[in-house]
Amino acid sequence: MAEMMSSSEFRVALEQAFSGTMAKDASFSRAWATGRLHKQHFVHWATNHYHYIGPFGDYLGLMYANTPDHARDAKDFLLQNMYEEELSDDRHTDLLIRFAEACGGTRAYVQDRNNAMPFAKGMQGWMYYVSGRENFVVSSAALIVGLESQVPSIYRTQYPTLINKYGFSEWEAEFFDLHITSDEIHGERGYQIVLKYADTPELQQRCLHYVREAADMRFAYTKALYETYVQPDLGPWIEELEREPALVG
Amino acid sequence: MPRIYFKTADQYVEFAEGEEVNVLRMAIREDIDVPWQCASGNCGTDRLMVEEGAENLDPPRRRERARLGELVDEGYRLACQTYTRGDATFSWDPDQVGLDDEDGAGGGARTGWAGTG
Numbered sequence: 001m002a003e004m005m006s007s008s009e010f011r012v013a014l015e016q017a018f019s020g021t022m023a024k025d026a027s028f029s030r031a032w033a034t035g036r037l038h039k040q041h042f043v044h045w046a047t048n049h050y051h052y053i054g055p056f057g058d059y060l061g062l063m064y065a066n067t068p069d070h071a072r073d074a075k076d077f078l079l080q081n082m083y084e085e086e087l088s089d090d091r092h093t094d095l096l097i098r099f100a101e102a103c104g105g106t107r108a109y110v111q112d113r114n115n116a117m118p119f120a121k122g123m124q125g126w127m128y129y130v131s132g133r134e135n136f137v138v139s140s141a142a143l144i145v146g147l148e149s150q151v152p153s154i155y156r157t158q159y160p161t162l163i164n165k166y167g168f169s170e171w172e173a174e175f176f177d178l179h180i181t182s183d184e185i186h187g188e189r190g191y192q193i194v195l196k197y198a199d200t201p202e203l204q205q206r207c208l209h210y211v212r213e214a215a216d217m218r219f220a221y222t223k224a225l226y227e228t229y230v231q232p233d234l235g236p237w238i239e240e241l242e243r244e245p246a247l248v249g
Numbered sequence: 250m251p252r253i254y255f256k257t258a259d260q261y262v263e264f265a266e267g268e269e270v271n272v273l274r275m276a277i278r279e280d281i282d283v284p285w286q287c288a289s290g291n292c293g294t295d296r297l298m299v300e301e302g303a304e305n306l307d308p309p310r311r312r313e314r315a316r317l318g319e320l321v322d323e324g325y326r327l328a329c330q331t332y333t334r335g336d337a338t339f340s341w342d343p344d345q346v347g348l349d350d351e352d353g354a355g356g357g358a359r360t361g362w363a364g365t366g
Contacts, residue, residue: 170311184271185288
C-alpha cells in the first residue's frame, strides 16, 4: 500500500509522471518545430485542436460543480480559468480560428466536427468523462497538470518557428503566444490545488495515474495527427529527418 | 545556480542552470507576493521594474509591448510574460493595480512609486 508523500515528493512524482510522454516529443510536434509542415497541415491541426480544447470551459464547469465549497480557492481558480478561456480578452477558440484562417482554412471547416479525427473526439470524450466523473483533485491533476501545464513547453518551441520559419505574423500566431504564458500560471495553480487537496495516499496515487493517462492521451493524439495528415506527404517520421534541410511550403 | 531576486519582498528563487523560467510562475510557486491578476498580459497588474539582469530576459512579444507601451523602454516587464535564463532582480509597488484601473491609465504605473531604486 502506498504511503503519503510529502508535498515536495508528490510534486516531483507528478512531474515525472508525464515527463516520458510529453506531446512536444511526438512526431507532429517534432515536424512542426523543425519547419517541415505545410499550411494545410496546420489547418488540420487547428481543426482537431478546436474539438479537443473547444469545450474547455465545459470541462472546467463540470469540475467546478464537483468541487466542494470548502475548497473555495480551487473553485475560484477554476472560475478564473474559465473566464480567461472565454471572456477576458479574445475568446481562445477565436484565436485558434484566426490562425487556421491564416493557413487558408475557414471557420466553418474548423467548427465542423466531421472534420476532426476519431482521436480528437476520443480526447474530447475522455476530458468530459474525467471532468464530470472524477474527484475534483483528480480531474485537476489530469486536465491542469497532465495536459494544460504541458502547453508552454510545446508552444515555446513551436511559436518561434511559426514566426521565423513559417513566416506567420505575431497577430496570426497570437493563440500560441497567449498560451505560452497563461498556461504557465494555470499549470502552476493546478499544481498548488493538487498538492493541497490530494490529502490521502489513495488520492495521490489516483492523481498520478490520471496524469500518466493524460500524457499518454495527448501523446497518442499528437502522434495520430502526424500519421493521419503528414505521413502521406512526408512519409513516416524518423528522427534522422530532423537533420535534413527543412522543406517549408 | 541562477536566481531571481524579488527585491520588494526581499525573497529569491533559484532554478537549475540551463533552464528558462517564467518569472510569475516562480513567484507563485514560492508564495512570493508579486501582485497579479489575469496572467495573460491584459491587465498589467504584474508589471515589474527590471533592476538587474535585463540581458538574461527573453525579449517582449506583441502582447506585452502592446500592454506596456513606452513603459517597456523605461525598464518595465510583465512578470507573467517574462522568462529568464539567468540572474535577475525585480522590484514593484506593493499596492499597484491594473494599468486600466489607475488614474491616467497606461501612464500611471510610476505614480507614487519610489521603489525602483
